[in-house]
Every structure is written in structure tokens, then in C-alpha cells.
Amino acid sequence: MLTNLLAAGTTVHPAVTTIFALLLVGLIACLAFEEKLHAKKSVIAGIFAIVSLLLGAALDILPFQKTVVGSHLLEKHSSVVGEYDEEDHFVHVEIPATDAHDVQSAADAETPDPYAESHAEHPLHVDGHEVGMPVYIPAIEWGVIAIILGSSLFVDVTSKTGLFTWIAIRVTKASRGDPLILLVSYSVMTVVFSAVLNNVTAMIIVGSLTVVSLEKLDRRQQLLGFLLVEAFLTNVGGLLTLISSVPNIIVGTTAGISFVEFFVKASPYVLLSTALTIWLGARLFKIGRLATEQERANAAALVDSFDENDGIESWGFFYFGAAMLGLFIVTIALTSHLPYIRDLEMGFVAMMFAGVMLLRYKSEVDQFYRRIDWDLLGFFVFLFVVIYTMEHALVLQTIGNGLQWVLRDITAETANPLDATIVLIGSAVFSSVTDNIPLAAMLANILKSLGTPSSSGLWWSVIFGANLGGNLTPIGSASTLVAVTLMHKHKVPMSFVGFVKMAIPYAAMQITLAVIYVLVVFVLLGL
Amino acid sequence: MARNCARQDRRHPEDLMTQMTGSGLQIRERFVGQRCFKRVSRARRIRSRLGTGAYLRYVHGMTEIDQFESVFKAADKTPFAYESVAIGTVLIVTDVDATRTRELGESAAEFLRVLGTDVRWKFVGGDDFSGVSNLLEEVESHRPDLICTYRNLRIPAVDFPHSLGVYVDVLTQATTTPVLLLPHVDLADSKLRLQRGTQSVMAITDHLTGDQHLVSYAAKLTGQEGNLWLTHVEDEAVFERYMATISKIASIDTDTAREEIRHQLLKEPLDYIRSCREVLAQLEKSIEIQESVTLGHHLTDYRRLVEEHNIDLLVMNTKDEDQLAMHGIAYPLSVELRDLPLLLL
Numbered sequence: 001m002l003t004n005l006l007a008a009g010t011t012v013h014p015a016v017t018t019i020f021a022l023l024l025v026g027l028i029a030c031l032a033f034e035e036k037l038h039a040k041k042s043v044i045a046g047i048f049a050i051v052s053l054l055l056g057a058a059l060d061i062l063p064f065q066k067t068v069v070g071s072h073l074l075e076k077h078s079s080v081v082g083e084y085d086e087e088d089h090f091v092h093v094e095i096p097a098t099d100a101h102d103v104q105s106a107a108d109a110e111t112p113d114p115y116a117e118s119h120a121e122h123p124l125h126v127d128g129h130e131v132g133m134p135v136y137i138p139a140i141e142w143g144v145i146a147i148i149l150g151s152s153l154f155v156d157v158t159s160k161t162g163l164f165t166w167i168a169i170r171v172t173k174a175s176r177g178d179p180l181i182l183l184v185s186y187s188v189m190t191v192v193f194s195a196v197l198n199n200v201t202a203m204i205i206v207g208s209l210t211v212v213s214l215e216k217l218d219r220r221q222q223l224l225g226f227l228l229v230e231a232f233l234t235n236v237g238g239l240l241t242l243i244s245s246v247p248n249i250i251v252g253t254t255a256g257i258s259f260v261e262f263f264v265k266a267s268p269y270v271l272l273s274t275a276l277t278i279w280l281g282a283r284l285f286k287i288g289r290l291a292t293e294q295e296r297a298n299a300a301a302l303v304d305s306f307d308e309n310d311g312i313e314s315w316g317f318f319y320f321g322a323a324m325l326g327l328f329i330v331t332i333a334l335t336s337h338l339p340y341i342r343d344l345e346m347g348f349v350a351m352m353f354a355g356v357m358l359l360r361y362k363s364e365v366d367q368f369y370r371r372i373d374w375d376l377l378g379f380f381v382f383l384f385v386v387i388y389t390m391e392h393a394l395v396l397q398t399i400g401n402g403l404q405w406v407l408r409d410i411t412a413e414t415a416n417p418l419d420a421t422i423v424l425i426g427s428a429v430f431s432s433v434t435d436n437i438p439l440a441a442m443l444a445n446i447l448k449s450l451g452t453p454s455s456s457g458l459w460w461s462v463i464f465g466a467n468l469g470g471n472l473t474p475i476g477s478a479s480t481l482v483a484v485t486l487m488h489k490h491k492v493p494m495s496f497v498g499f500v501k502m503a504i505p506y507a508a509m510q511i512t513l514a515v516i517y518v519l520v521v522f523v524l525l526g527l
Numbered sequence: 528m529a530r531n532c533a534r535q536d537r538r539h540p541e542d543l544m545t546q547m548t549g550s551g552l553q554i555r556e557r558f559v560g561q562r563c564f565k566r567v568s569r570a571r572r573i574r575s576r577l578g579t580g581a582y583l584r585y586v587h588g589m590t591e592i593d594q595f596e597s598v599f600k601a602a603d604k605t606p607f608a609y610e611s612v613a614i615g616t617v618l619i620v621t622d623v624d625a626t627r628t629r630e631l632g633e634s635a636a637e638f639l640r641v642l643g644t645d646v647r648w649k650f651v652g653g654d655d656f657s658g659v660s661n662l663l664e665e666v667e668s669h670r671p672d673l674i675c676t677y678r679n680l681r682i683p684a685v686d687f688p689h690s691l692g693v694y695v696d697v698l699t700q701a702t703t704t705p706v707l708l709l710p711h712v713d714l715a716d717s718k719l720r721l722q723r724g725t726q727s728v729m730a731i732t733d734h735l736t737g738d739q740h741l742v743s744y745a746a747k748l749t750g751q752e753g754n755l756w757l758t759h760v761e762d763e764a765v766f767e768r769y770m771a772t773i774s775k776i777a778s779i780d781t782d783t784a785r786e787e788i789r790h791q792l793l794k795e796p797l798d799y800i801r802s803c804r805e806v807l808a809q810l811e812k813s814i815e816i817q818e819s820v821t822l823g824h825h826l827t828d829y830r831r832l833v834e835e836h837n838i839d840l841l842v843m844n845t846k847d848e849d850q851l852a853m854h855g856i857a858y859p860l861s862v863e864l865r866d867l868p869l870l871l872l
Contacts (some may be wrong), residue, residue, distance in 0.1 A: 163599050201591075208595035216603060307798070458864040486592060 012394045014058050020393035023052055024442075028385060032434035035475060041435065042378030049382035052389035053136060061392045062135050070129025140381055144346045147249055150350025154328060155197050157357035157367055161321030162311035164193070168209045169308035177217050177299025180282060180289045183226060186210055187278045190230045191270060192239025195244045196329065199479035203234045207486045226493050231483030232506045235470045236273045238479075239266050239463065243332060243346070246380075247440035247466040247513060254444035255452075259333045259346075265460070265527065269517045273510050276298040279368025280506060307313030317360055328353045352519050379520050380437070387441055400446040410450050414526045416455035420518050423458050429463025432472035440466045457522030464501060464514040469506040474499040575761045601791070605736050607802040609810055610743035614642050618671035620651045620662070620698070622681040623712060628652040631712055638709070638721040638868065643749045653681070659697050666702055674698060675707045678865060689862050699845045699871050705744065706845075708861060708869040720866065723839055726751055727764045729756035731829050731841045733856065735796040735820075738844070742803050744872055745842040749814045756836060757803060758819040759796035766792070789822060796820045825856045825861065833864060847872040 027048040030037060034044065040413055071329075079097040083090040147464045158164075171189050175181040191201035210226045238245035242262040252262055280437040281287065291297045314319050331338070331353070335346050351476055358365050390396050407419040430439050443462045452458055470477025474484045474496060480503075487494045521527050531774045550728040592812060628650045636648060649669045656662040666674065682692040691699075691708075698706050710717035730745035731739055735757060742757060749755040766789070797820050804816040819832055833841065841864065845857045861869055 165595070165602065169599070169602055204591050204595050208592055209599050212596060212599040212603060275865065305604050305606045306599075307602050307604045310604070310798075311598050489592065 005512075012061055012392075016061060017394050017398055019055065019059075020052065020390055020395045021398065022057070023048060024386070024390055024395055028438060031438065034435075038039065040375045040379075041312055042375045043380060045379050045382035045386060049136070049385040049389075053387050056135075056389045056392060059393075062389065063392070064135055066130040066132045067138065068128040069131050072126055083119070087379075102112060135386070136385045140384040141250075143253065143345055144246075144249055144382055145377060145386075146345075146347025147243060147350050148246065148380065149351070149372065150347060150354045151243060152372060153196070153354035153368060154350060154357055155201060156371055157354065157361065158321045158325055159201075160313075160361075161318045162309075162313065163318060163321050163325065164197070164205055164208075164310045165311045166318070168205055169306045172209065172213050172306060173303050173308070175303065177213075177254035177303040178296065179217075179219060179222060179287050180291050182213070183229065183282055183287050184278055186226065187229055187233050187274060187281075190233045191237035191240065191274050194234045194479075195240035195270075199234040199238050199245060199477065200274055201480040202237065203231060203479040206230050207457070207483060210265055211486060211490055213303065216305075217299055220490075222285065222287055223490060224487065224494070224520075225281055227483045227486055227492075228285075228502060229281035230278055230508075231480045232471045232503070232510070233274060235467050235477055236270055236277065237512065238467050240270045241266075241332075243350075245467055246437050248463055250437070250440045251444045251459055251463050253346075254448050256454045257459065258336045258499050263333070265521065266463075268521075269464075269514065273357060273513055276509055276513065277506055280509060284505070289424075321357070321362075324353060383441060383517055387438075387445060390442075391445065396446050396449065397440065399442070401448045403446060404450065410447065410452050410456075412456065413453050413455050415461070415523055417519050420457045420461045420523055422517050424461035424515055424518060425463040425511065427462050428469035428472070430508075431466050431469025432476040432507075436466040436470060436477070455526070459516050460518050460522050464518060465511075468507065468510050468514055471505055472500065528602055559582070571590060580776050587806075604802065605795075607742060607799060607806045608745070609806055612743050612747040614646065614672040614747070616647045616649060616669065616671045617642075617673045617675055618649045618651060618666065618669050619706075620666070620674055620676040620680070621692075621712065622652065622653040625650070625652045625714060626852055631675075631677075631709070634718050635707070635709060635720040638724060639707075639748070641725055641753075641790065654802060659694060662694060663701060666698070667706065671704055673707055674702070674704050675709060677709050678861065679709045679711065691858070691861055703846065704872045708871065710866045710868065714866055717866070720839075721868070725840045726753040727756070727836060727838050728753065728840045729758055729832065729836065729838045730843060731758050731760070731832075731860075733760060733762060733808050733825065735759040736799040741842060741872060744870065746803075746807055746812055746814060748840060748842070748870065749812075751813055752815075754815045754817050754836070756817045756819060756832070756838065757796075757800045758829070758832055759821075760825050761792050761820075761822045763822045763824060766822060793820050793822065826859055829856070829860060832865065833867060838867065839871060840868045842870040842872065 008209055015182075027045065030039075030044045030048070031041065037044070053062070053226070058062075077095075077097060078225045080095040082093055134243055168189065171180070171185045181431060186209070188204045193205060195203075207230060209225055210230065211223065214223050214226065215409075230342070235245075240263065242257065242259045243249050248262065251257075257265075290299060328349070331341065331349050332346055335349055336342050341349060342388070356367065361368065387396070407422065408416040409419065427436075427439060427443065430436075440462060443466075444459075447458060470480060474480050474494075480499075484494055484499060545742055609718070612679070617635065617639070619628060619632045619813075621631055623631075632648050632650060635839075636646070639646070649671060651662070651669070656665050668702065676698065677697060678695060679687060679690070679692045680692075680694040682690070695706070695708065710720055725748050728749040730741050732741060735741075737757050745755055749863045769788075771779070773784045774781050797818065800816065800818045800820070807814065807816060817836075821828060829841075832838070843857050843860065
């Protein structure tokens with residue numbers, strides 16, 4: 001979009017750009033003080049979207065043309081010459097006779113066909129018709145919305161099978177109630193759940209189980225250590241796959257990173273960071289093994305009283321849910337390789353699996369619709385609208401220019417080490433105080449518009465920074481907020497400053513490790 | 528007031544919100560660092576705007592946290608652990624002469640034949656004690672594992688048909704020894720009844736889950752290949768009273784609450800009975816565990832169950848710290864079912 005605007009030589013008065021830039025700053029500030037405003041994200045973003053659209057329309061920066069739909073690309077045709085009517089200005093157009101193969105071969109030839117490029121840029125479409133579409137509809141990344149809506153519905157219905165609680169209790173029993181093994185087990189489970197589900201659900205499941213099992217084991221004094229380590233690991237686990245967190249989805253899809261590529265490149269860091277976080281947590285909170293055989297026997301007897309089958313209403317549905325979850329992960333991973341599915345994209349896959357799971361509750365699906373996080377979806381919709389207007393007001397172009405001034409070489413195939421470090425740390429600091437989603441959406445748009453190649457480590461700097469920054473403060477990410485909520489619910493005192501003090505060693509370790517990882521893997525090795 | 532509020536806030540910042548909302552805390556207010564009274568007024572304002580239910584959901588993820596905690600708490604079962612019950616000495620206490628006391632002893636031995644032949648039988652007849660304290664001294668001197676006696680000891684049953692009598696009351700409450708109440712020696716078919724032994728034993732309580740003492744005693748006294756009925760009757764009147772209250776609270780769905788609470792109330796004892804069955808099977812006890820878990824009226828339902836299943840021995844708790852059991856279901860049952868042997872633990 002921004003590329004097209006630049007190519008079209010669109011000009012916007014600097015004052016207009018400034019007004020919209022102030023709006024963007026206002027949105028980010030309001031999101032940072034969301035708690036103080038007592039307003040949900042969707043409401044904040046919605047108000048800014050409305051103001052942006054009104055201003056955009058008043059200042060004449062938004063395109064209000066009709067949209068052509070239902071047309072087909074004509075692959076073979078004879079020469080077309082004519083006048084193209086563009087708002088009462090006739091433009092002379094000549095499209096030479098050719099077919100799609102000729103265009104491609106001409107473009108590849110050493111002496112290119114002088115018409116080939118213009119033909120490729122102006123393909124001939126027939127049979128289409130114009131429809132009036134509100135300007136804010138194409139502004140929204142519907143693919144992202146579909147992924148989030150479909151995934152959350154799918155996970156919600158799957159959790160009704162009792163699968164996740166079954167796994168959680170089996171893991172608890174396997175630990176035999178030993179605190180250190182329990183910490184390691186819960187930490188690994190947090191990472192896996194964060195990767196497959198979403199960070200908040202993972203934190204709620206593992207955090208709730210932690211509370212119940214530590215109370216059962218009479219180890220309430222270790223609750224703080226467990227919850228903190230789990231909270232920090234939700235954001236690490238959120239780095240494991242392309243669909244593990246929203247910044248991953250936004251940045252990954254913009255950069256064209258596939259699910260498998262994302263997993264292969266991110267998993268070594270997740271493994272290393274998880275191990276170090278557990279080690280640090282066990283050391284700082286003095287969580288160790290049980291000393292005597294008697295203690296071990298008592299602890300094992302206590303955790304054995306958990307019944308993992310309690311929440312399972314139907315074993316048939318349980319196995320079906322487990323099979324569907326496995327199939328969902330495989331399908332998502334192979335989306336870009338599967339015929340038909342690749343054209344329909346990941347959003348379709350998520351919605352399709354959600355639809356199949358909902359068949360089990362076909363007469364009571366409304367209970368699942370009610371549980372959808374409409375605030376999050378509304379937030380995305382409005383955020384995309386705001387970013388769309390910012391593009392047309394050339395705010396993102398201005399920020400991109402600023403970034404080009406700060407960074408050495410944004411378009412390099414292999415990112416400059418200093419650039420990668422600045423982007424990663426900058427993203428982390430920004431994410432720690434406000435929402436990481438607008439940051440990810442904004443930076444993804446800017447990097448794309450500035451021509452950053454897919455292979456550049458800068459994309460990964462944004463991904464790592466946006467995810468890990470949430471560990472610095474309790475409001476940095478939704479999962480840390482859930483952890484603090486659990487602490488307060490169970491009378492574990494925790495203030496904002498207290499959290500930051502405790503979080504600094506973990507966040508510093510994880511961010512430092514991320515910088516080293518990005519520099520080694522994406523800059524030095526150029527993977 | 529604001530000062531008091533702030534002082535309280537320093538100690539337990541969430542308590543204020545807990546008081547106001549009846550649940551949880553308000554994390555968001557804590558982070559913005561507002562003073563206590565401001566938080567309270569804001570919370571009130573939001574609460575009045577949203578309603579209590581929506582206000583609670585306003586706290587991020589609170590309802591979902593509670594849901595998963597509930598799931599895990601429900602999965603945390605109370606397992607049955609068999610208590611080894613040793614009954615080596617049985618003391619027969621009567622208000623009749625030595626001969627009739629011995630006769631009762633023989634009937635009791637036949638009734639309790641499941642205990643085997645190693646039991647030492649001791650006797651305290653009507654001539655051996657003169658008052659309550661004297662009886663307690665006698666009991667203390669014999670150190671029995673079980674006391675066998677009958678209702679209306681030294682008190683004419685005709686005159687006190689709705690009482691167990693002061694001696695039995697004291698034995699059940701002032702000693703730690705279980706008391707087996709047999710049918711009165713004067714009842715015509717008492718001997719015949721005791722000859723049947725303990726082939727069908729019923730343990731009754733309104734809180735079966737975790738009561739391994741009750742179940743262990745009942746299992747110990749159930750005859751070979753006999754039936755042990757584990758019963759739990761949840762008081763329907765109390766349940767309905769709570770439901771009537773819930774039906775007046777707009778933020779709680781009454782039908783869902785009724786269904787879910789009823790389900791959970793009855794599920795816990797059923798889970799416990801399943802655990803009892805598993806443990807007793809592992810111990811190779813050749814008894815059949817039967818279950819009856821229901822919502823109803825204690826006295827009516829227990830009487831019905833006793834009649835339906837031809838129960839030989841009823842086992843129930845009477846000794847607790849607050850001594851409430853004898854004022855609850857145990858006493859009326861002891862009085863109502865006068866010809867049925869009762870083991871009062």
C-alpha cells in the first residue's frame with residue numbers, strides 16, 4: 001500500500017502528516033495508560049479510528065474509489081488500445097497482444113520487451129464489476145482477524161474436551177510432587193501451551209494448576225517464584241511458532257516467513273532461554289529437590305490424588321479433540337505447501353477447524369461465541385483502520401525516514417549488527433510500557449514499505465523485541481498481568497515496582513540472549 | 528474514614544475490593560497508584576455502571592482464572608485410606624443381672640461373629656455400677672475397644688420413648704470408645720434379629736467424603752460376602768434455601784447454579800465411594816460396596832433405605848468436637864429405629 005502511494009507520488013501537506021502523527025502518539029499513550037483510563041483496548045482504538053477516518057475524509061487523503069470485484073485476469077488476448085477514463089481525464093493505454101507465458105519470458109529475457117513491464121503492471125481484467133466498499137473495509141487485514149478468531153474458537157472448544165487439563169494433571173503427577181521437577185514440568189508446559197494456545201490461556205491453565213497443586217503440597221511460600229517463572233516463559237513460548245503470538249502473526253505474515261521456517265529459526269532460542277529462565281528462577285527462589293525419601297513419598301501421595309479424568313465428559317470427544325489439535329498444528333505448519341489450502345491461507349485453516357469442532361456443540365454454539373475476546377478482535381480491526389489512515393497521511397513514511405536516519409542499512413539482505421540490536425532493544429522497551437501489537441503492526445508496515453528483504457534479521461529483531469519486552473513490567477503483556485492477578489487473588493503481595501525489580505534479571509537475560517542469538521544466527525551466519 | 532481505609536489498604540490492598548465485590552481484587556487500580564478512597568469511589572462508579580457481574584469480568588481474565596481453578600480443584604479428589612480397626616476387647620454393659628448379661632453377650636458375639644474368636648468379652652451388669660460416673664469408671668478400668676449396650680439403660684423405655692437415656696448419652700459423648708446399641712433385651716425378637724449377623728451394613732452421613740473412620744469401621748463389621756452400603760443424603764431443605772437465595776441474585780443464573788451445585792454436591796461422595804471400593808478391593812475384603820447418594824430428607828431417606836435393603840447394622844458418627852452429631856441425625860435415628868443395631872462412632 002505504502003509502496004503504491006510512493007510510486008504514485010502522493011503528496012500530503014506536512015501539517016496533515018503532523019496531525020496524524022500526533023493522533024498515533026495519542027493512541028499509543030492511551031494504550032499505555034489503558035488501566036488508568038479504565039477503557040478497553042477496542043474502545044480506545046475505536047475512538048482513534050473514528051477520528052482518523054473523519055479527519056482523513058475532511059483532509060481528502062483517503063481513496064474513496066469503487067472497488068472492482070469478480071474480474072478475471074486475461075492470460076491471452078490481442079493488442080488493446082484505448083482511452084482510460086480516470087475521473088474525467090482520459091489516459092491513453094496500449095496493452096500489446098501476448099499471453100502470460102510471453103510476459104514472464106519477456107521479463108526474464110536479457111533484452112526485455114519494452115511493453116512487458118507495463119503489461120505486468122497493468123494486466124487486463126475482464127468481466128468485473130464495481131462495488132461501493134467503505135474505505136475502512138479493505139484497510140483491515142482480514143487474514144489476521146480470521147487466524148485470531150478461528151484459533152481462539154478452536155482452542156476454546158478443544159479445551160472443553162478436557163485435553164489441556166488432562167495433560168496438566170498428568171504432568172503434575174509425573175513430577176511426583178517434587179518442587180524442582182514441578183517447576184521444570186510447569187515451565188516446559190507453559191512454553192508448549194503458549195506456543196499452541198495463546199499466552200493468556202496458557203498462563204491461566206498453568207497458573208491455576210500451580211496454585212491448586214502448591215496448596216495441596218503445602219508449598220504456598222513458593223507460589224511467587226512459580227508464577228513469575230511461568231509468566232516470563234509465556235512470552236518465551238510465544239516465540240516458538242508463527243501463530244503463538246499476535247506480533248508473530250503480523251510480522252511473520254508481512255515478512256513472508258512460513259510456519260516451518262519460523263519454528264526452525266526460533267526454537268533454538270526458545271529452548272535455551274527456557275532452560276536459563278528455569279535455572280535462574282530455581283536459584284533466585286531457592287526451589288530445590290526434596291531431601292528425604294519420606295518427603296518424596298508424601299508429596300507423591302498428595303499429587304496422586306488428582307484425577308486427570310475428572311473433567312472429561314466424553315472419551316470419544318477427548319480423543320477427537322486430541323486428534324484435531326494434532327491435525328490443526330500439522331495443517332497450519334503445511335499451509336503454504338498444501339494444494340487449495342495455500343490459496344485460502346492460515347485464517348481459513350483456523351476457521352475451518354473451529355467450525356468442525358463446533359459441530360459437537362451445534363445447538364449451543366452461542367456459549368462459545370460469547371467467550372470470544374471481542375475486545376481483542378475489535379482492537380485489531382480499529383488498529384488496522386488507524387494504521388491505514390496513517391499510511392495515507394504519510395506518517396509511516398515519515399517514521400520510516402526517521403528509522404532510515406537512525407539505522408545504517410534497512411534494505412540489506414543481511415541486517416547490520418547495530419541496526420538489529422537497536423531495533424530489538426527499542427522494540428522491547430516500547431513493548432514493556434505499551435501494547436506490542438501496534439508496534440508490531442507499525443514496524444512491519446514500515447519495514448515492508450522500505451523494502452526490507454525477508455531474509456533480513458530486522459524482522460526477527462522486531463519479533464523478539466515485541467515478545468520479550470512484555471516481561472519487563474506487569475502491564476507489558478497480558479500473561480504477566482494474569483500472573484499478577486493470580487498472585488493478588490491468593491494474597492501474594494506484589495507491587496508494580498516490586499514486579500519490575502524481580503523481572504529485571506529475567507528480562508535482561510532473555511533480551512541479551514535474544515540480541516546475541518539474532519546477531520549470530522541472522523547477521524553473522526545469515527540464516 | 529479515608530485514613531482508615533488507606534491504612535487497611537497498605538496491609539491488604541485487595542481487601543477493599545473484595546469487600547465491595549465479594550470476590551477477587553482490582554489489580555488495575557493498584558497499578559495506577561491512586562489513593563484508597565479514590566479507588567473505592569471509582570470502583571463503585573464502575574460497578575454501578577456495569578453491574579457486579581460485568582465488573583468482576585472487567586478484571587482481566589478473572590472469570591477464566593476462576594474457571595480453571597475450579598476444574599483443578601474438582602480434579603483434586605479425597606482418596607480413601609483404610610484405617611486399621613482393632614477390636615480385641617468388647618465390653619457388654621447392661622442393667623440386668625449377670626445371667627441375662629451373659630446371654631446378651633452370647634447374642635452380641637453371634638451378631639459380631641465377623642470379628643472372629645479372638646475377642647475378649649467383658650461384662651458390666653446392673654449390679655456393677657450405681658451411677659453415671661461409676662459406669663464411666665468401670666468402662667475406663669476395662670479399656671474396651673467396643674462397648675455393647677442398649678437404649679434406655681436403667682430408664683424405662685415406656686416412660687421415655689423418645690430418649691436413649693442418660694447413660695447411653697454419656698457413653699457416646701464422654702468416652703472415645705465406639706458404642707454398639709443393640710435392641711433392648713426385653714424386645715421379643717431381639718435374639719432372632721442378632722442371629723442374622725452383619726451381612727448388610729449401612730454407613731450413613733451427610734458428609735461421606737474423607738470420612739475414612741466411618742467407612743473403615745463399617746467395612747470391618749460387614750460380614751464375609753456381605754453388603755456394605757455407603758450412603759450420603761444431602762439435606763434438600765438446606766439446598767432449596769440456598770437456591771431460593773440464588774434465585775434472587777440477578778448475576779447468577781439460577782437454573783445453571785441449581786444443576787451445577789447439585790451435580791457437584793453428589794459427585795464428591797460418589798467419587799469417594801469409588802475410591803473406597805478400589806482400596807477395599809485391593810485389601811481383598813470380600814464385601815460388596817453398594818452406594819446411595821441422594822438429595823433428600825435425612826430421617827425419611829435413611830429409614831427408607833434401611834427398610835428397602837434389610838439393613839442389619841447402621842453405622843454413624845456421634846462423636847465430634849462440637850458434639851453436634853447427637854443433636855443432628857444420629858439421635859432421632861437412634862430413637863426412631865429402636866430395634867435396629869446401631870454403631871455410634
